[in-house]
Amino acid sequence: MTTQKSIVPHKATHPGTLIKDELEARPELKQKDLAKEIGVKASFLNEIIKGNRPITADIAILLEEALEIPADYWMKFQSQFEIDKARVKEKNINRIKNREIWKVIKEYVPVNYFKKLGYLKDSLEKDIPAIKAIYNVSSVDDLVTTFAGHKLSFYRKSEKLQVDEKNMLAWSSLAMYEAKQQSVSAFNPENINQLCQKLNTIFFENDNTIEKVKSTLNQFGIKLVQIEKLDKTPVDGFSFWSENNPAIALTLRHKRIDNFAFTLMHEIAHIYLHITTNKEKSFLDLTLKNSKDVFESEADQFAQERLIPEDCWKNIKSNKLPPNDDKLLEVSHNYQIHPAILLGRISYEMNHYALKTEIDKRLN
Template sequence: MTTKAILPFDATHPGTLLLEEIKARGIKQRELAIELGVLPTFLNEIIKGKRAITADFAILLEEALETPAEFWMRFQSQYDIDKARLKEKNVRKIELLETWNIVKEYVPVKSFKKHGYIGTSLEEDISTIKDIYQVNSIDGLINTVAQHQAVAFYRKSDKLQIEKNNMLGWSKLAEYEASKIELAEFDFDTIDTLKKELQIIFFENKNVRNRTQSKLKEYGIKLVYIPRFEKAPVDGFSFWSGDNPVIALTLRHNRIDNFAFNIFHELGHIDLHLREEKERRFLDIVGAKNADKYEQQADNYAQKTLISENQWVDLVNNYIPLNDIRIYEFANKYGINPAIILGRACYEMNYYAIKSNIDKKLN
C-alpha cells in the first residue's frame, strides 16, 4: 500500500538550512566561501535559494562543516520534489478555477451552496455538480443545459420571473435525490387504495409531510422535498426513476390544501401520463397560465380526487351559503379536511371574501 505524500505549504531550499548552520557556528559567509574555495557571490546565491547544491558542493560542505554530503543532497532532492509538486498543485488549481468559471455560467451554484450541496472545495464541488447533472465532463454539462434550454418541459407563467438554469438545476437535484432511494416496484393497480389512505392523512392533518412520504414509499412512489431555488417558482415535479415514479415538491406554501392538491396533481401525471410514457417529465410552475391538456387533466384529477363530483353536488345543493359550521359538517361527513373544502369554494365560487377561522396550516 502506497502512502500519499504530505505536500508542504512551501518548498524549503537547503540554502536556508545552510544559513542557519553558519549563523549557529558564528561563521561569516565570506570566511566560509574562502574555506570552500568558491566566490562569496556563489555561496550567497545558494543561501538565497538561487542555486542548487550540487554533489561537488555537497562534498565541500562535508569537509568544511563535517556534515555528510548525502544530507545536503537529500535536502536538495526533497526541495526539488516539493517544488515540482507545488507547481503541479498550482497548475491544477488554475485548471479548477477555469472549470468553475464555466460551471457558474450554466449552474445555479448559489442555490446549491445555500442548501449545503457544495462549498467544500472546488474539486469536490465540481464532482458533486457532475453527479447531480449525471454527466462525466464539463462538455457533457454544457450539452445537457443546451438541450434543456431548447425544450420547455414545464408549464409557463406570464407573471413570475424564471431563470431557466435555476429551473433545470432544481429538477436535476430532484432526479439526483430520487436516484438515491431504493423502493419496491410500483403497481398501478394500487392507486385507488393509496388515494383513500392519503385522504385520511390529509383529513387528520398531523405530521403530514412525513406520513405522506412514508405512505407513498409503502406503495412504491418516491417523494422528495427539494428546497426552493431563486427564480425557480416550482410547485411540483413528476417523473420516472428506475422502477418507480417520483413526486418532488418544494413546499412553497405551508398549507394543507395546497400540499394535498399538489400531491394529487402529480399523482394524476403518474396515473394518466407516466403509465405509458415513462420518459416524460412534468415540471409545474406556480400560477402557470394556459396549461396544456396534460396539466388540465392533472388539475382535474386532483380536484375530483380531493372532492368527488357527487360530493360537490351535495355541497352546492345542501350547504350553501357556506360558513365554517357547514364546512365542518360537510368535512366530517366525507372525511375531507375543511381547509381543502374552503380552498375549492374560494377558487370556484369566489368565496375569498368569506370570513373563516378554518386553519389552513400544514401540520
C-alpha cells in the same frame, strides 16, 4: 484519507536553507570558509544557499565531509524540493483554472442559494465538484449545454410566466440530486389506490402531515423531497424517475393543506399515468398551467377524483354553492375529507378564491 501527494506546501523549501541554518548555528564557520573547504567559489555556494542552484551528487558528498550531514540526506532534500516545486506549480495552475471555471459557473448557477443551503464551503476545490454533482455534469461545458437545453424546453411551456431560468434549473437539478441520495422500497403501480387511501387519511388528520406523507410514500416506493424555492421559480411540483423509483419534489410555496394535498396527488397522477410507462418523462408543474395540455388535464382529473369521490362532490353540488362552514364540516366528517380540501375544490369550480370562511387551511 490524506495522502502524501495531497499535502502541498505553500512554498517549496530548497536544501540551501539547511546550509544557511548550519552556518548560523556554527558562528566559527564562515560562508567563504565553507566554500573553500568544499572547493567551490563563494559566489557559487551563495547561489545554492539562495536556492538558485541545485545540490548535485558531487556537492552532496562534499557537504557530507564538511558538515557531517549524510550525502543521501542532501539528495533526498533536493529531490523533495523538485517534487514540491512541481506540485506548487500544478496547484497554482489549478487554482487559476478553477477561478476561470468558477466565473462561468456563476453565470449559470445561483451560487448564493447553494451556499445558503450549505452545499458550498467557500473552497473552489470542493465547490466546483459539488456543483458538478448537483447538476449531474462532468464539465463546465456540459453545464452550459444543460442550461441551453433546459431553457429551450422550459420556454415552450411557460411563455406567460416570469421565470429566472438559472433559478429554475437550479431548483430542478437540486431536486433530482436530493432524490438520488434516497433509498426507498420497491415501487408497484398496482398499489396506487391503496396509497391514495392512506394519504387521504393523513390529509384528514392533518397532524405532522409532511413527515407522515413522506414515510408513507417511501413505503410505497416513491421518493419525496422538499426543495426551498428561489425567486422567480413559479413551480408547485416536479415528478420524475430517480434511479429505480419515481420521485416527487415540492416547494410548499403555499403552506395550506388543500394546496399540498392537490399538488401531491397531481404529481402521483403523473407517476401513475405517465412516468411509469415512460421513465424518460418528467413533469415540472407550474403555477400557471396550460389548460390544453392533455397530461396536465389527466393529472388534474386524477387528483380531483382521488381527493373527493364523485358521490361526495355530488352531495356538495346538490346544495347551494358555496355551502356554509357547518355544511362543509358535516360533509367533511361524513366522508373523512379535510374541509379545506373540499373548500379548495369549491373555490376552483367557482373561480372564486376569496370565499368567507372560518375553515382552518393551515398545513400542520
